[in-house]
Amino acid sequence: MERSILHSDMNCFYASVEMLHHPELGEKPLAVGGDPEARHGIVLTANYPAKRRGVKTGMALWQARQACPEVIFVPPRMDLYLRFSRLAHEIYADYTDLQEAFGIDESWLDVSACIDSVRDPLTIAQEISERIKHELGLTVSIGVSWNKIFAKFGSDYRKPDAITQITRDNYKKIVWSAPAADLLYVGRATKRKLAAIGINTIGDIATCNPKILCAHFGKIGYILHTFANGRDETPVCPENTVSPIKSIGNSTTTPRDLVNNDDVRMVIYLLAESVASRLRDQHFAGSLIGISVRDNGLFSFTRQKKIPMPTNISDEIARYAMQLFAANYQWEKPIRSVGVRVGDLVADEYWYQTDLFVDPKMREKQLKVDVAVDSLRRRFGHDIILRGQMYFDRVLSGLDARAEDHMVHPHSYFERGNQLGKEVFYE
Amino acid sequence: MTVRRGYKVYVDVGAEFSDEGELVPKYLIWEDGTRYEIDRIVKHERCASRKAGGAGILYVCRVRGQDIRLFYEENYRWFVEAKTL
Ligand SMILES: [Mg+2]
Numbered sequence: 001m002e003r004s005i006l007h008s009d010m011n012c013f014y015a016s017v018e019m020l021h022h023p024e025l026g027e028k029p030l031a032v033g034g035d036p037e038a039r040h041g042i043v044l045t046a047n048y049p050a051k052r053r054g055v056k057t058g059m060a061l062w063q064a065r066q067a068c069p070e071v072i073f074v075p076p077r078m079d080l081y082l083r084f085s086r087l088a089h090e091i092y093a094d095y096t097d098l099q100e101a102f103g104i105d106e107s108w109l110d111v112s113a114c115i116d117s118v119r120d121p122l123t124i125a126q127e128i129s130e131r132i133k134h135e136l137g138l139t140v141s142i143g144v145s146w147n148k149i150f151a152k153f154g155s156d157y158r159k160p161d162a163i164t165q166i167t168r169d170n171y172k173k174i175v176w177s178a179p180a181a182d183l184l185y186v187g188r189a190t191k192r193k194l195a196a197i198g199i200n201t202i203g204d205i206a207t208c209n210p211k212i213l214c215a216h217f218g219k220i221g222y223i224l225h226t227f228a229n230g231r232d233e234t235p236v237c238p239e240n241t242v243s244p245i246k247s248i249g250n251s252t253t254t255p256r257d258l259v260n261n262d263d264v265r266m267v268i269y270l271l272a273e274s275v276a277s278r279l280r281d282q283h284f285a286g287s288l289i290g291i292s293v294r295d296n297g298l299f300s301f302t303r304q305k306k307i308p309m310p311t312n313i314s315d316e317i318a319r320y321a322m323q324l325f326a327a328n329y330q331w332e333k334p335i336r337s338v339g340v341r342v343g344d345l346v347a348d349e350y351w352y353q354t355d356l357f358v359d360p361k362m363r364e365k366q367l368k369v370d371v372a373v374d375s376l377r378r379r380f381g382h383d384i385i386l387r388g389q390m391y392f393d394r395v396l397s398g399l400d401a402r403a404e405d406h407m408v409h410p411h412s413y414f415e416r417g418n419q420l421g422k423e424v425f426y427e
Numbered sequence: 428m429t430v431r432r433g434y435k436v437y438v439d440v441g442a443e444f445s446d447e448g449e450l451v452p453k454y455l456i457w458e459d460g461t462r463y464e465i466d467r468i469v470k471h472e473r474c475a476s477r478k479a480g481g482a483g484i485l486y487v488c489r490v491r492g493q494d495i496r497l498f499y500e501e502n503y504r505w506f507v508e509a510k511t512l
Pocket residue numbers: 009010011012013105106
């Protein structure tokens with residue numbers, strides 16, 4: 001029997017939760033973003049009135065103010081958003097045990113078991129949408145389809161407060177005419193490479209000979225072809241949804257093999273900087289540090305360790321990661337790929353609860369340095385400021401670890417090892 | 428202690444747990460210090476208040492012949508959705 005899958009996406013989530021709690025602001029442009037007083041930080045989410053005026057996620061606050069002088073900045077309250085996320089999961093749980101969070105505000109639901117003569121998937125989507133509006137005061141856009149990829153596509157297709165069903169009858173018309181970049185996991189770099197071989201729409205991917213895609217992209221080429229044809233069979237994985245984002249990590253295949261600790265240190269620092277920066281953007285700190293390493297043969301391993309207090313400081317993350325590496329690798333072979341991950345996340349407002357043996361002033365300084373580096377890089381690009389050690393080998397350190405090609409999503413689609421054989425995602 | 432933010436008035440509430448584990452508000456102290464007995468719960472349901480700004484469990488309470496909207500917010504505080512500013 002065909003599956004019935006919904007993908008539910010809460011619209012402008014952080015901003016909508018804030019709008020609900022600030023009825024006095026009405027429909028004024030609002031953006032949730034880090035510490036406006038300290039004049040740093042970025043827009044995490046903007047509401048529609050702000051978006052219409054040009055405010056975008058990821059913008060520095062001063063840029064947002066330039067685009068829309070009346071914008072009202074609200075500091076993020078992660079604990080509040082996590083509670084609303086959990087309330088949404090509770091509503092979903094009334095319909096299925098098979099729900100899978102994708103970030104804090106999106107979920108896949110396999111509702112196949114509730115389909116009967118009275119309720120079709122569309123009715124269930126309508127019911128969920130109504131309940132979220134009534135019970136949480138938020139809107140969702142929901143995609144309905146027979147596979148996760150098209151369900152996700154449907155939730156992005158029309159928003160806010162909309163339901164889009166992608167069926168066997170309409171997918172060629174709706175999905176195939178959309179730009180290639182609208183397909184899950186076609187990032188900016190992949191989009192560029194696709195365009196270079198004349199592939200611009202999802203339909204182009206679907207109808208292209210998969211061997212050609214494979215020749216250009218490796219196994220991911222096959223996966224994209226499968227996705228574009230609606231043949232994704234990946235199940236909706238039930239899981240603990242209390243804290244939807246479990247960890248943030250990056251991994252990369254290096255431009256050349258790594259042959260000694262100095263090489264590895266360079267890559268680990270690059271990855272740690274990008275992971276720390278993403279943690280800070282999302283206002284998280286974590287107390288579980290993990291690494292993944294693959295050599296140029298078949299050997300790979302992951303190790304993790306619990307650290308005394310949550311961190312989002314790049315130097316701390318890098319040091320722990322390096323310790324883990326040094327304690328666990330004997331250099332039998334050169335290394336091809338490295339990943340760094342931070343888990344056990346908490347809202348970063350708690351991070352300063354220091355213990356007896358750590359100098360809080362030193363940590364504060366390190367954090368200030370990181371934040372200053374973030375803001376320089378945001379304005380002038382990644383390479384505007386680099387650690388001295390990066391100059392040992394600019395080919396190796398030239399990787400922009402924040403570039404999306406290396407990015408492991410907060411909650412990777414391939415996290416549990418996907419069913420399609422791609423092995424480069426480590427998280 | 429009552430705190431008012433627009434239409435949202437946080438109030439002190441006296442509540443009981445029934446033998447079935449249900450939370451039942453019995454009285455509330457309004458901002459002027461008056462204690463109001465809750466005569467009856469007309470209905471309760473999960474609900475958001477766009478007027479006061481928040482979400483939780485709404486108790487529509489009969490108090491001195493009138494219905495008031497009392498919320499047990501998701502942060503475990505009680506507020507009344509005021510009728511006027
Ligand atoms: Mg969303």
